[in-house]
Amino acid sequence: MARVKGAMMTRKRRNKILKLSKGYFGGKSKLFRTANEAVMKSLMYAYIGRKQKKRNFRRLWITRISAACKLNGTNYSTFMNGLKKAGITLNRKMLSEMAIHDAAGFSKLVETALAAK
Secondary structure, eight states: OOOOOOHHHHHHHHHHHHHHTTTOSGGGGTOHHHHHHHHHHHHHHHHHHHHHHHHHHHHHHHHHHHHHHHHTTSOHHHHHHHHHHHTOOOOHHHHHHHHHHOHHHHHHHHHHHHHHO
């Protein structure tokens, strides 16, 4: 059988990495070795970032709910405990949206939570 050399697949693999590194500064977008390092690092950051995004949004929602609770004369932990005891299962994203767009509805929820406490 004839010997198969790897030039075509090697070039294909390298081009794939260079395509991912397009737009990087200097040699990171032109030289395979540095481009490969930069791409591996950026993919790692992207993976970590997807986890951090969930964390950051939850923090944002809690901050918004807390601010709305303070306007209604209670604090976040008392409000969430009251909702749990009242059997209201709204997630923090929806509570945050209510706090921003429907202040009257949120006030009703605070009253319900305080009554259940």
